[in-house]
Amino acid sequence: xxxxxxxxxxxxxxxxxxxxxxxxxxxxxxxxxxxxxxxxxxxxxxxxxxxxxxxxxxxxxxxxxxxxxxxxxxxxxxxxxxxxxxxxxxxxxxxxxxxxxxxxxxxxxxxxxxxxxxxxxxxxxxxxxxxxxxxxxxxxxxxxxxxxxxxxxxxxxxxxxxxxxxxxxxxxxxxxxxxxxxxxxxxxxxxxxxxxxxxxxxxxxxxxxxxxxxxxxxxxxxxxxxxxxxxxxxxxxxxxxxxxxxxxx
Amino acid sequence: xxxxxxxxxxxxxxxxxxxxxxxxxxxxxxxxxxxxxxxxxxxxxxxxxxxxxxxxxxxxxxxxxxxxxxxxxxxxxxxxxxxxxxxxxxxxxxxxxxxxxxxxxxxxxxxxxxxxxxxxxxxxxxxxxxxxxxxxxxxxxxxxxxxxxxxxxxxxxxxxxxxxxxxxxxxxxxxxxxxxxxxxxxxxxxxxxxxxxxxxxxxxxxxxxxxxxxxxxxxxxxxxxxxxxxxxxxxxxxxxxxxxxxxxxxxxxxxxxxxxxxxxxxxxxxxxxxxxxxxxxxxxxxxxxxxxxxxxxxxxxxxxxxxxxxxxxxxxxxxxxxxxxxxxxxxxxxxxxxxxxxxxxxxxxxxxxxxxxxxxxxxxxxxxxxxxxxxxxxxxxxxxxxxxxxxxxxxxxxxxxxxxxxxxxxxxxxxxx
Numbered sequence: 109x110x111x112x113x114x115x116x117x118x119x120x121x122x123x124x125x126x127x128x129x130x131x132x133x134x135x136x137x138x139x140x141x142x143x144x145x146x147x148x149x150x151x152x153x154x155x156x157x158x159x160x161x162x163x164x165x166x167x168x169x170x171x172x173x174x175x176x177x178x179x180x181x182x183x184x185x186x187x188x189x190x191x192x193x194x195x196x197x198x199x200x201x202x203x204x205x206x207x208x209x210x211x212x213x214x215x216x217x218x219x220x221x222x223x224x225x226x227x228x229x230x231x232x233x234x235x236x237x238x239x240x241x242x243x244x245x246x247x248x249x250x251x252x253x254x255x256x257x258x259x260x261x262x263x264x265x266x267x268x269x270x271x272x273x274x275x276x277x278x279x280x281x282x283x284x285x286x287x288x289x290x291x292x293x294x295x296x297x298x299x300x301x302x303x304x305x306x307x308x309x310x311x312x313x314x315x316x317x318x319x320x321x322x323x324x325x326x327x328x329x330x331x332x333x334x335x336x337x338x339x340x341x342x343x344x345x346x347x348x349x350x351x352x353x354x355x356x357x
Numbered sequence: 358x359x360x361x362x363x364x365x366x367x368x369x370x371x372x373x374x375x376x377x378x379x380x381x382x383x384x385x386x387x388x389x390x391x392x393x394x395x396x397x398x399x400x401x402x403x404x405x406x407x408x409x410x411x412x413x414x415x416x417x418x419x420x421x422x423x424x425x426x427x428x429x430x431x432x433x434x435x436x437x438x439x440x441x442x443x444x445x446x447x448x449x450x451x452x453x454x455x456x457x458x459x460x461x462x463x464x465x466x467x468x469x470x471x472x473x474x475x476x477x478x479x480x481x482x483x484x485x486x487x488x489x490x491x492x493x494x495x496x497x498x499x500x501x502x503x504x505x506x507x508x509x510x511x512x513x514x515x516x517x518x519x520x521x522x523x524x525x526x527x528x529x530x531x532x533x534x535x536x537x538x539x540x541x542x543x544x545x546x547x548x549x550x551x552x553x554x555x556x557x558x559x560x561x562x563x564x565x566x567x568x569x570x571x572x573x574x575x576x577x578x579x580x581x582x583x584x585x586x587x588x589x590x591x592x593x594x595x596x597x598x599x600x601x602x603x604x605x606x607x608x609x610x611x612x613x614x615x616x617x618x619x620x621x622x623x624x625x626x627x628x629x630x631x632x633x634x635x636x637x638x639x640x641x642x643x644x645x646x647x648x649x650x651x652x653x654x655x656x657x658x659x660x661x662x663x664x665x666x667x668x669x670x671x672x673x674x675x676x677x678x679x680x681x682x683x684x685x686x687x688x689x690x691x692x693x694x695x696x697x698x699x700x701x702x703x704x705x706x707x708x709x710x711x712x713x714x715x716x717x718x719x720x721x722x723x724x725x726x727x728x729x730x731x732x733x734x735x736x737x738x739x740x741x742x743x744x745x746x747x748x749x750x751x752x753x754x755x756x757x758x759x760x761x762x763x764x765x766x767x768x769x770x771x772x773x774x
Contacts, residue, residue, distance in 0.1 A: 156719075156723045157722075157723070158719050158723075159715070159719070179722070179728070180719060180722035180723050181722045181723075181725050181726060181727050181728065181731075183723075184722070184723055184724055184725035185725050189723075190723055192720065192723075195720070196714070196716045196717050196719075196720040197717075198714075198717045198720070198721075198735065198738060199738060199739070199742055200737070200738030200739050200740075200741050200742040201734060201735070201737070201738035205734075206721075206724075206734075209721075209726055209730070209734060210721070210724035210725050210726055211725075213724075213725040213726045213727060213730065214724075214725035217725065249738070266724060270724070270725065
């Protein structure tokens with residue numbers, strides 16, 4: 109489904125990713141772990157199409173399509189979803205309006221009929237309950253005044269509504285207490301299916317207690333330096349990233 | 358300027374008032390006047406604006422969304438009341454009718470608090486065209502009173518000088534929605550005098566949707582009594598040049614004023630919001646929030662002055678003006694001012710000028726929203742925040758719908774750099 113080959117990326121002239129290769133099949137969950145500054149978030153942003161990242165080499169193919177050639181909205185329509193590490197606040201735009209605009213934009217891109225307000229409300233209500241998202245939250249402006257947990261739950265709600273083929277979770281566990289982590293972890297796990305794939309980017313192992321990965325990769329110094337099964341995450345939790353600092357240098 | 362038959366001619370005090378004002382008028386404001394530094398009326402010099410004649414407005418000139426509110430409707434065309442299009446129920450009536458019914462009651466109010474040092478108010482006073490008269494004794498008018506000022510084109514331009522008087526006596530409550538619209542080149546020079554007495558509340562919505570060749574120079578004076586409230590919501594999307602000046606006195610303890618404004622400009626539009634709030638009694642509160650988005654070579658002006666007089670202790674005055682620039686050619690001049698002569702006051706002002714939030718734009722696009730639509734949604738959200746204070750959801754929706762309409766009509770909402 110996702111084929112990243114020798115990806116090289118610069119930010120402000122500084123090389124961040126230095127030849128990253130990664131392949132994810134549908135139905136799989138891959139985790140990328142690594143020390144701070146390894147390039148984890150850069151990878152997430154490049155996949156979603158954020159401006160300010162210069163791809164200087166390599167390729168990213170998503171279901172046979174050149175992903176890097178697509179505008180961010182076209183990537184979303186193609187089925188790529190990024191759960192933001194820092195969800196953005198949008199004053200003046202209600203969460204409900206934001207969700208409806210997003211879902212209808214993707215439906216339009218797929219040639220499907222837009223939801224009207226009533227149908228959309230039903231569609232949303234079916235997803236909000238398990239994520240402990242209240243109607244009040246939906247009325248409030250997007251992420252404005254939301255707690256850390258509310259912001260991340262809102263990200264998972266968007267993921268549930270858009271039902272992406274590939275979800276990239278960028279440090280979705282950061283800033284969450286134990287209860288919020290459980291809701292988010294269970295929420296994401298419920299979305300796992302044989303037809304989609306996930307790339308879970310995290311610094312810690314704890315989110316992987318909920319979303320057990322098929323493969324775990326260590327990203328250090330802009331490259332994947334080691335890969336293994338779920339056991340690798342536990343090993344990293346014990347030993348830390350110390351040994352990879354040398355490899356990356 | 359041509360002189361002809363005007364409403365109420367032959368009523369002695371009104372003839373005198375017009376005469377006094379004509380004598381006192383010595384020309385339009387110039388940039389040498391402090392409060393006209395950023396707004397030039399040069400395009401108006403030498404323009405022979407004709408006096409209004411009774412035109413029928415073009416089909417569809419009135420606003421269906423306002424008619425649907427179901428209350429009283431007063432339609433003025435080129436400053437002349439159009440009975441056929443109007444719906445007179447309740448206490449609201451045109452000035453022309455109020456003069457026939459009880460000229461004395463009008464005399465007791467008209468011209469009493471209008472600014473004497475504003476050339477445009479003086480100009481209005483020299484002509485005094487038809488406008489709204491609303492006088493309520495302690496009652497509540499449930500449905501919004503809709504007033505539309507429609508101007509039609511004439512070869513040499515039309516000038517109208519609508520005059521409105523609103524008096525809410527103790528504990529009265531009403532909502533007034535005014536809309537300015539028209540076709541072609543014209544000048545509308547409306548003057549409103551508003552008195553909100555003890556415990557009364559006026560919610561005042563004004564839509565400046567004039568034609569893109571038009572000039573609208575609006576001047577409003579208000580006086581708020583003990584525990585009285587004046588809540589204003591202004592949306593300016595039209596006109597070649599719109600100036601909306603409001604001078605409000607918080608005259609007794611507990612007076613509460615909330616001014617909310619949104620302005621959207623494109624092409625070469627010029628929009629000016631000028632406010633002077635005079636806190637002259639203790640424990641009065643004012644809130645001002647003006648938000649705008651400017652595109653192309655449009656220009657915005659905000660001048661806000663909070664004046665706290667001697668003895669007005671416990672005054673709480675907050676003023677905020679925030680603008681998004683959507684092009685490199687637009688310009689915003691923001692001048693908030695505080696003048697404080699009392700102790701123990703809580704006053705603050707802030708002004709920001711910025712661009713659309715790129716992070717928010719990316720967030721929306723990453724959720725599948727095409728760039729143009731994402732920009733529109735962000736601008737809508739930004740300016741519509743000015744109407745968060747509106748209690749009636751239907752009216753919030755009305756304002757939002759007009760913002761959305763304006764955004765959809767644009768060609769040049771700034772593309773990604």
